Amino acid sequence: VLALAQPVLDKGAAAERVVLIVDNSLSMNTKGRLDEAQRAAQSVVRSLPTGGRAAVFSLSDALISASGFTSSRRELLHGIDAVEASDAPLNVHALKHFSRDEAMADNQRVLLFTDGCFEGLDALPDSIEVVKVGEPEKNVGIAAFDVRRIPGADQPVGVFFRLFSSNPEPVEVDAVLCHETADDVRRVFTLTLQPGLNEPEMVNLPSGDTGRWILMLEHEDALERDNTAYAVVPEVDPVRVAVRAPETQVFWQLCVEAFGEGVNGLMMTDQNPELELYRGAVSETAAARLAVFAPTGDSPFWNRISGEEREATVRVVLSEHPLVKYADLDGLLVQGVRDIVPPDQAVVVAETDDGVPLIYKTTKEEQSACVLNFDPAQNNFFLHPLYPVLVWSVASELMDLAEELPSAVASGAMVQLPPGFAEGDVMTPGGETLRFADSRIGPLTEFGFYTVVSGENRMSVACSTAPIAELQLDNAAVKSAETFQATGFPLAEWFMAAGLILMAFECTLYHRRKVG
Numbered sequence: 001v002l003a004l005a006q007p008v009l010d011k012g013a014a015a016e017r018v019v020l021i022v023d024n025s026l027s028m029n030t031k032g033r034l035d036e037a038q039r040a041a042q043s044v045v046r047s048l049p050t051g052g053r054a055a056v057f058s059l060s061d062a063l064i065s066a067s068g069f070t071s072s073r074r075e076l077l078h079g080i081d082a083v084e085a086s087d088a089p090l091n092v093h094a095l096k097h098f099s100r101d102e103a104m105a106d107n108q109r110v111l112l113f114t115d116g117c118f119e120g121l122d123a124l125p126d127s128i129e130v131v132k133v134g135e136p137e138k139n140v141g142i143a144a145f146d147v148r149r150i151p152g153a154d155q156p157v158g159v160f161f162r163l164f165s166s167n168p169e170p171v172e173v174d175a176v177l178c179h180e181t182a183d184d185v186r187r188v189f190t191l192t193l194q195p196g197l198n199e200p201e202m203v204n205l206p207s208g209d210t211g212r213w214i215l216m217l218e219h220e221d222a223l224e225r226d227n228t229a230y231a232v233v234p235e236v237d238p239v240r241v242a243v244r245a246p247e248t249q250v251f252w253q254l255c256v257e258a259f260g261e262g263v264n265g266l267m268m269t270d271q272n273p274e275l276e277l278y279r280g281a282v283s284e285t286a287a288a289r290l291a292v293f294a295p296t297g298d299s300p301f302w303n304r305i306s307g308e309e310r311e312a313t314v315r316v317v318l319s320e321h322p323l324v325k326y327a328d329l330d331g332l333l334v335q336g337v338r339d340i341v342p343p344d345q346a347v348v349v350a351e352t353d354d355g356v357p358l359i360y361k362t363t364k365e366e367q368s369a370c371v372l373n374f375d376p377a378q379n380n381f382f383l384h385p386l387y388p389v390l391v392w393s394v395a396s397e398l399m400d401l402a403e404e405l406p407s408a409v410a411s412g413a414m415v416q417l418p419p420g421f422a423e424g425d426v427m428t429p430g431g432e433t434l435r436f437a438d439s440r441i442g443p444l445t446e447f448g449f450y451t452v453v454s455g456e457n458r459m460s461v462a463c464s465t466a467p468i469a470e471l472q473l474d475n476a477a478v479k480s481a482e483t484f485q486a487t488g489f490p491l492a493e494w495f496m497a498a499g500l501i502l503m504a505f506e507c508t509l510y511h512r513r514k515v516g
Contacts, residue, residue, distance in 0.1 A: 017054065017107060017108040017109075018044065018048070018052065018055075018109050018110075018111065019055050019057065019098070019108065019109065019111065020045070020056045020080070020113070021057045021058075021059050021063070021110065021111065021112045021113065022034075022037050022038060022041055022057070022059070022066075022080065022083045022113050023059055023060070023112065023113060023115065024058045024059065024060050024083050024084060024085050025059070025061075025086060025089055025090035025117075025118060025470060026060075026085075026086065026087050026089060026225060026411065026466045026470040027115055027118070027223065027469075027471070028085055028115060029085045029087075029223055029225050030115070030134060030137055030139075030222045030473055032134075033133050033134040034083070034085050036133040037113035037115075037131075037133045038083065040113050040131055041056070041080045041111070041113050042080055045073050045076045045077055045080070046077075048071070048073065051071065052071060053070060053071045054070070054076050055068055055069045055070070056079035056080055056083075058083040058084075059090060059091075059094060059095070059112070060086040060089065060090055060091070060412070060445060061086070061088035061089065061091050061094075061411075061412035061445060062094055062443065063094040063097075066079035066080065066083055067079030067080075086411075086445045087225055087411045087445055087446050087463070088411045088443065088444075088445040088466075089410075089411060089412055089466045089467050089469075089470045090118035090119075090470075091412065092118065092119070092121070092123050092124060093120075095112075095125060095128060096125065098110045098125050098127050098128055099126075099127060110125075110127055110128045110129065111128075111129050111131055112124070112129065112131065113133060114131070114132070114133065114478075115132070115133055115134040115473075115478070116130065116132060116475040116478030117470055117472065117475055117478075118469050118470060119467050119469045121478070130478070130481050131480050132475065132478050132479060132480045134473075135475070135476075136473065136475055136476045137166075137222035137223070137473040138166055138168075138221060138222060138473075139164075139165070139166045139221045139222050139226070139471060139473045140164070140165045140166075140167065140171060140193060140217060140219050140221050140227070141163070141217075141223065141226030141471040142161060142162075142163060142164075142217065142226055142228070142229040142464070142465060143162045143163060143164040143197060143465060143468060143471065144160070144161060144162040144200070145160070145161045145162075145215050145229035145464050146159075146160040146161070146406070146407050147159050147160075147213045147232075147407045148233065148407060149210075156204045156206045156207070156208050157204070157209060157233060158202065158204050158205075159187075159201075159202065159203050159204075160200055161175070161201050161215055161229065162197065162199075163175070163191065163201075163217070164196070164197050164468055164471050164472070165194065165196065165198065166195070166471070166473055166474055168195055169195070170192050170193060170194055170195075171192070171219070172190065172191070172192050173190075173191055173193060173217050173219040174188055174189065174190055174191075174219070175188070175191060175215060175216070175217055176188050176189075176216045176217075176218060177189070177213070177214075178213070178216065179211065180211055180212050180214075181214075182214060182216065186205060187205070189201060189203075210233045210235050210236070211232070211235075211460075212231075212449055212460060212462070213231045213232070213407075214228065214229070214230055214231075215228070215229045215230075216228050223471070225447060226465075226466065226470075226471050228447065229408065229447075229464040229465060230408055230449055230462040230463065230464045231407035231462050231464065232405075232407055232408070232449070232460045232461065232462045234404065234459070236265070238265045238266060238267035239265070239275055239395060239399050239401070240267055240269045240271070240274045240275070241256050241266045241267060241268055241269070241273060241274070241275045241277065241395065242268075242269065242270050242273035242276045242277070243256070243268065243276075243277050244276055244278045244279070244283065245279035245280070247377070248279060248382065251376075251377075251382040252277055252391075253268055254388075255382075255387065255388045255391045256268050256277075256391070258388045259391075259392045266392075266395060273287050274287060274288070274289060275289045275291070275399060276291075277290070277391070278290060278292045278293065278295075279292075279293045279294055279375070279376075279377065280294055280295070280296045280297070281295075281296050281297040281299075282295070282297070282301065282369075286367070287367075288366055288367050288368070289367070289368055289369075289398040289399060290367070290368075290370075290398075291369065291370045291371075291372065291394045292369060292370070292372065293372045293374070293375065293376055294336050294372075294375035294377075295340065295371055295373065300343075300364040300367075301342075301343065301362055301364060301371055302340050302341060302342055302343070302371060303341040303342065304339075304340070304341045305338055305339070305341075306338065306339045307339040308338070309335070309336045309337065309375070310335075310338075311333060311334070311335050312333075312335075312337040312352040312353070312356070312358070312374070313331060313333055313353055314330060314331065314332045314334060314352075314358055314359075315330065315331075315350060315351055315352065315353055316329055316330040316349065316350045317351060318348075318349045318350075321347075322393060322396065322397045323349050323359060323361065323370065323390075323393050323397050324349055324359065324390075324393065325393070326389055326392075327386050327389045327390045327393055329386065329390070330350075332386070333379070334358070334374035334375075334379070334381065335375060335381075336375025336377075336378045337352060337356065337358065338373065339356055340357055342357050342360050342362060342371065343362050343364070345362060345363065346360045346361065346362035346371075347360055347361045347362070357371075358372070358373045359371070359372050361397065368398055370394045370398060372390075401419075402418035402419055405418070405461065408462040408463065408464040408465065409444060409462070409463055410463075410465055410466065411444060411463055411464070411465070411466050412443050412445065412466075413442060413443060413444055413463075414440055414441070414442035414443055415441050415442050415444065415461055416439060416440055417436075417439040417440065417441065417452065417454075418439075419439075420454060420455075420457045421439055421452060421457055421459070422437070423435070423437040423438070423439075423454060424436060424452065424454030424457075425452075425454075426450055426453070427450065427451040428446055428450060429446050429448025429449055430446055436452075441461070444461070444463040447463055447464060448463060449461070449462055449463075450462075450463065
């Protein structure tokens with residue numbers, strides 16, 4: 001009868017609702033810390049008082065529900081068991097919902113089962129009770145890793161990495177640099193690491209190989225996930241540019257070559273150009289993308305040109321437009337300006353003080369053009385530092401060029417994909433295939449290479465490294481909240497066990513009397 005009544009010793013555990021948050025961030029991959037956190041959370045579930053309800057969440061880069069509020073211990077235990085470790089750092093801002101300033105109920109407790117190895121521990125809301133798991137561990141990890149193509153004729157690959165050690169004494173490790181797979185070893189670094197964040201290591205590789213790069217530390221320690229880092233050097237895909245200005249060809253060529261580096265650099269060619277740069281009249285067989293300086297003659301990209309050439313001051317009307325965002329043209333004196341009437345749908349970016357368009361973008365059927373109503377050959381504008389920037393801005397806007405992605409992004413980050421990847425599939429390092437839309441993937445919660453596919457386009461994105469707080473594994477200063485204790489004492493189970501023992505004892509005595 002007492003067991004059916006489910007009595008509770010209710011000392012500091014009157015909460016009717018308990019929120020159990022299990023930290024599954026990178027540092028919780030350490031030597032059973034996640035298992036310890038799960039066991040601690042399960043003990044709270046098993047000791048819930050009669051009618052008590054709980055909810056289970058996991059927390060790394062985001063707060064994710066594993067079980068809604070329920071009094072079913074089975075469901076809660078299953079939710080705790082389902083929490084898996086992540087490579088993402090803990091985002092303390094995801095807990096702001098539990099701030100007491102947001103009218104959290106008095107009958108609710110919030111327990112965070114964590115090792116305390118994350119940035120912002122002191123910023124936790126007062127309403128959250130920390131339940132510490134794990135002890136300080138010695139660890140070596142990769143704090144930063146970057147691989148880039150270096151500008152130049154041969155375009156070698158530059159490698160940068162930085163290591164961290166939480167060992168109190170120097171430690172010798174081997175760092176192995178590989179290309180594509182662990183079998184293709186390119187360089188081995190034997191390093192002596194000092195305690196803390198070590199000085200960066202840099203090396204240039206003349207091979208200049210693009211594709212996937214891997215850095216591995218051959219060292220056994222408490223946390224293995226931070227001993228491997230990943231990076232991607234993308235294939236070069238230059239924009240083919242043709243110049244249609246024979247009299248000033250050399251200036252245009254120097255300008256184009258100045259932006260010949262990078263994934264979307266410019267390359268001079270007359271073979272099937274993607275972009276044409278004109279000075280003067282435009283050919284009827286112009287490319288689909290073109291820029292016209294000092295326009296003359298007839299063209300679908302302007303309605304009328306008239307008047308004599310004159311000098312004018314640039315007045316930018318759309319300062320955030322990509323054509324002028326990085327070229328401060330406002331107030332610049334230009335020559336060769338004529339009266340021009342752009343098409344109705346044109347977007348005027350800059351004009352003269354009396355309203356004559358100087359820079360605008362327009363489209364005609366499948367062609368796009370930027371018209372610049374001044375002559376760079378006059379007034380030595382070719383020699384002005386803004387000239388190559390302006391040409392690059394024009395090429396970037398017309399070709400919809402995107403900035404080169406970093407060789408690796410930090411765990412927990414969202415990634416904005418370049419044009420051509422509006423939607424499609426992304427395969428995670430673990431082999432799971434997910435859909436993406438709006439040219440964004442993430443957050444990336446697993447170290448390794450992500451394969452992104454959109455139609456015929458395909459690219460790799462590398463996820464590596466985490467904050468030092470997740471790597472140091474030193475939680476000696478972290479303490480469990482003084483108020484933490486089991487939410488209730490399961491007297492019903494003790495009474496049930498006692499009842500079964502008494503029944504067994506009584507049966508034994510009964511049979512002894514019967515035999516006797």
